[in-house]
Amino acid sequence: xxxxxxxxxxxxxxxxxxxxxxxxxxxxxxxxxxxxxxxxxxxxxxxxxxxxxxxxxxxxxxxxxxxxxxxxxxxxxxxxxxxxxxxxxxxxxxxxxxxxxxxxxxxxxxxxxxxxxxxxxxxxxxxxxxxxxxxxxxxxxxxxxxxxxxxxxxxxxxxxxxxxxxxxxxxxxxxxxxxxxxxxxxx
Amino acid sequence: xxxxxxxxxxxxxxxxxxxxxxxxxxxxxxxxxxxxxxxxxxxxxxxxxxxxxxxxxxxxxxxxxxxxxxxxxxxxxxxxxxxxxxxxxxxxxxxxxxxxxxxxxxxxxxxxxxxxxxxxxxxxxxxxxxxxxxxxxxxxxxxxxxxxxxxxxxxx
Numbered sequence: 001x002x003x004x005x006x007x008x009x010x011x012x013x014x015x016x017x018x019x020x021x022x023x024x025x026x027x028x029x030x031x032x033x034x035x036x037x038x039x040x041x042x043x044x045x046x047x048x049x050x051x052x053x054x055x056x057x058x059x060x061x062x063x064x065x066x067x068x069x070x071x072x073x074x075x076x077x078x079x080x081x082x083x084x085x086x087x088x089x090x091x092x093x094x095x096x097x098x099x100x101x102x103x104x105x106x107x108x109x110x111x112x113x114x115x116x117x118x119x120x121x122x123x124x125x126x127x128x129x130x131x132x133x134x135x136x137x138x139x140x141x142x143x144x145x146x147x148x149x150x151x152x153x154x155x156x157x158x159x160x161x162x163x164x165x166x167x168x169x170x171x172x173x174x175x176x177x178x179x180x181x182x183x184x185x186x187x
Numbered sequence: 188x189x190x191x192x193x194x195x196x197x198x199x200x201x202x203x204x205x206x207x208x209x210x211x212x213x214x215x216x217x218x219x220x221x222x223x224x225x226x227x228x229x230x231x232x233x234x235x236x237x238x239x240x241x242x243x244x245x246x247x248x249x250x251x252x253x254x255x256x257x258x259x260x261x262x263x264x265x266x267x268x269x270x271x272x273x274x275x276x277x278x279x280x281x282x283x284x285x286x287x288x289x290x291x292x293x294x295x296x297x298x299x300x301x302x303x304x305x306x307x308x309x310x311x312x313x314x315x316x317x318x319x320x321x322x323x324x325x326x327x328x329x330x331x332x333x334x335x336x337x338x339x340x341x342x343x
Binding site: 149 | 216220221224226229231232235240243253254257330331334335337338339341342
């Protein structure tokens with residue numbers, strides 16, 4: 001079964017249809033996604049600004065990581081849950097959205113950045129934990145994080161717009177390829 | 188009574204410019220959302236502390252001092268982006284319950300942050316823990332209401 005066929009099957013399920021057509025639940029899930037953005041991206045950006053040596057310069061980085069990261073994780077868990085529900089409500093169109101696909105790629109890059117920081121940079125924190133302006137390798141991770149999460153917000157917001165939707169043709173060849181559009185051949 | 192004012196708002200050149208463009212509304216909206224995330228960080232840094240968690244080894248006053256520039260900066264950007272968004276669809280906003288929820292909550296959220304909340308953070312933890320918790324919870328509730336109602340304008 002292809003991913004597209006899976007999404008078509010998902011869209012036909014009773015609960016997906018119910019969520020998609022609900023006047024209250026869908027906006028509620030969407031609003032929750034936005035509310036937890038304040039917690040998750042907000043605190044992530046604060047942490048990144050510390051890594052960049054811009055905000056809270058006199059606080060050890062490890063204190064922020066210890067005290068703030070649990071809340072960042074909790075916020076991410078809710079964003080993931082509400083995000084999956086949003087996909088579940090509108091599977092086919094979302095799957096074929098260039099913005100959604102871009103967002104997934106950016107999320108993978110963000111995950112890599114987190115892995116890189118956590119396992120390659122953070123273990124050496126004894127050398128820079130209290131630095132007002134940490135070394136470049138640390139600042140780089142913070143900068144990448146801010147750029148990635150801001151891009152993820154923009155890509156996520158743009159999923160709602162239909163400029164590049166498969167059912168609006170003609171589209172540039174790149175769009176049809178990247179979105180995986182099934183375009184009937186024209187002769 | 189207010190409707191003529193909202194009708195006038197929709198004729199302002201800034202809103203017309205936004206309406207006339209395919210990209211302007213979404214791009215301004217995206218920047219509005221980016222500023223919202225920064226606002227969230229500034230809010231939660233202090234409010235989690237007021238609730239007795241988060242950066243609890245620091246005083247709330249210290250965290251308020253650190254986060255205030257970001258709160259103010261985020262509010263400035265949100266006004267700068269929110270006003271053109273409003274001008275582009277003022278009449279729709281007039282008939283939207285979510286818009287009115289947002290516009291009644293927003294002044295309270297801002298006033299609360301810079302008066303009661305700003306006063307609370309300087310009080311000693313020992314005497315006012317319960318009051319601080321209440322202020323922190325109220326602050327989070329106010330801002331999340333503003334954010335959710337704002338998102339909900341798009342559904343009406």
